Amino acid sequence: MKTLLKNGRMISHNNEMTPVDIWIEDGIIKAIGKDFEQSGVGFDKIIDAQNGLVTPGLVDVHVHFREPGFEYKETIQTGSRSAAKGGFTTVCAMPNLNPVPDTKEKLSDIYRRIQQDAVVKVLQYAPITMDLRSDVLTDQQALKEAGAFAFTNDGVGVQTAGVMYQAMKEAAANNMAIVAHTEDESLLFGGVMHKGAVSEKLGLPGIMSATESSQIARDVLLAKETGVHYHVCHVSTKESVAVIREAKKAGIRVTAEVCPHHLILSENDIPGDIGNYKMNPPIRANEDRQALIDGLLDGTIDCIATDHAPHSREEKNQSMLKAPFGIIGSEIAFELMYTEFVETGIFTLEQVVNWMTVVPARLFNLDCGTLAIGSAADIAVFDLDETVTIADDFASKSNNTPFIGKEVKGQTLYTLVNGNVVWHKGGN
Template identity: 70%
Template sequence: MKTLIKNGNIVNKNNELTPVSIWIEEGKIKAIGADFDDTKFDKVYDAKVQLIAPGLVDVHVHLREPGFTYKETINTGSKASARGGFTTVCAMPNLNPVPDTAEKLKEIYDIIQKDSVIKVLQYAPITEELRSERLTDQKALKEAGAFAFTNDGVGVQTAGTMYLAMKEAAEVGLALVAHTEDDSLLFGGVMHEGEISKKLGLPGILSSTEASQIARDVVLAGETGVHYHVCHVSTKESVRVIRDAKRAGINVTAEVSPHHLILIDEDIPEDNGFWKMNPPLRGSADRDALIEGLLDGTIDCIATDHAPHGLDEKNQSFMKAPFGIVGIETAFQLIYTYFVETGKFTLEQVIDWMAKKPAAIFGLSAGTLAIGAAADIAIFDLEFEEVINDKDFESLAVNTPFVGWKVKGNTLMTFVDGKLVWSREDV
């Protein structure tokens, strides 16, 4: 099968849009050029003079299957990812059952093989059942296909447990990915500790809850030599600790989520669970530090932390609603509209942070447009503006405060291994 994507533009290293067409054969990019004869191809897709980008890579999503399929399934989550322009995603293990054995992990990969329209890599947990102190068999889990190890959703509370887990992860050659949260500093908090939490009469979450555990972990990472990756950084203190660790030569990488780059606690209008996320929306100084951290390389990539929940669960107070926000379908659009269009980021930087860099830091064969690479491609409309409408979502969940926001950069088509897996025209 010979496929042509014609009449598009790619962004070059000078942040300029260059006209291009892409020849795909046997699931790979065979050639990139300006002029190809349409008649020599079995299928031809018109990019309509819009952006052709490498398929986006998200190293932090929740697909909720098995155990919570009323929130999301591997099938719906993969379709939502494709709609957002993502072709590779890495799914967290806070599931039921938790994939803490090779057998359980293989069962999830069986579902992925059957139901996913994109490439899904599955995390395995650091400890059994996520919260115990008993380490999982990392070697067996790696052999069963584990992408990396994480207890996302909860912090590893004991330094000794984290040290031993890091030693094992370094030996098997996989990353240790950390949700950093010291339970002893939570004090029942549900949103950022600040003037807004006081105004709403809600218990706050200290910035030190996150940063203190990162400080502990980077020391341990230096001891063990593991690749230590920090999930959803949200505070200025965390950025400072990670920056210092990188300067010290410690193998640490980090991600930030779109909602923490765009929103702050002052944007929260009322006690409504749609605004409840973990880590919480922080203050303006924190947001500034996150943006600065991306620009200076302290933070390596953008990841959505797509966290679906049922409508009834989220549509209640902060004290009762679960933490989480969906974002895989709106991430590129929001970042493009509120950072590229405003001149804060370049388009080339955004593609780097959302495709090339996450693939590179985890050693994935993804996130690039190159001859011989997998034809994982997204086409984005950078011109037409529309309103985010949750009725258009492929996800089962709609728990996001961004509904109603105007955005550009919406996905036109998404290809995985050269196969069209999502098209705006099919909606």
């Protein structure tokens, strides 16, 4: 099967746009250049990129697909279609499921479901401890053999330092990463949003910044002791950025991600007690938001991840006191980043693309995130010209985002996985 993707544009290292065609053969990139159509090659399929931006398929190391156990929120099928609609071709799914994939058999069952239903490449996390909340470590070697991407208790922080230390030692021995949701539950005090002026105004219990940063401070010291690759999920506070920055200076093997909603929103954007503004970690103060932007620019924060966390409309359509934490992000992450930061000159297009492709793949040694001859034809094409309004027509089962109604550029035109079109604007 020979496919030609023509009339695209690629971003060059000097942030200029270069015309490009890509010759795909049997799911592999055979050539990158121009005018292949005139070469006499008989292509079986021709895709017109319509002058769109051609990038490697986006890579997201933090999504929640809710299957098994919570299929009313999302499934592997709908979650992977949501990822494809956003231009993602490789995603890494969290293990806060029911049952938790804490044994080889349970993890293998999820991969069976992925093989059957996913339209993009899905890598599955395994938990650090049995059933997420226990202090009993999982059998990391067995889970690695079953295909575990990395180890995390995302959704809850590992509360006991000794448990985290032992998990890090084991992960280091297995050459695997520990990926941490950092949250000291003893400091939560029932909080539902950032503790600050807005939580006081709304009369809602707040979540201190130290709830996150204090556990990162603990963990980076443990990472120093063990030599493990320690990756921090969804950084949200200026104190967390400072701790990670100093840890990197000290030569500790720590990496970190940030989510679009934490880069774009601050507590001042929360108009009231609305469930769609409830996420964990919460939207913080403006000075935290600026610290996250600065952290990306200086390399303290390594990459962008969505923390795509779907919930039912009924669950989110209530007070923050009752609504679950979480926001969807797969379908709108790139267009939000392009509109909010590239169009305004805060980030370059090359930076945003790298933070969403090359860097996350490199951090976890994944064979994706680049466009190269001989590599899998995992490709995204984005429209940088047309302004559209984010509508409540998601491929996800859920719509829990406060960005509905926002005008953006950067919609996905095509997403290809192994050379096959898995998303086409207007065709899905």
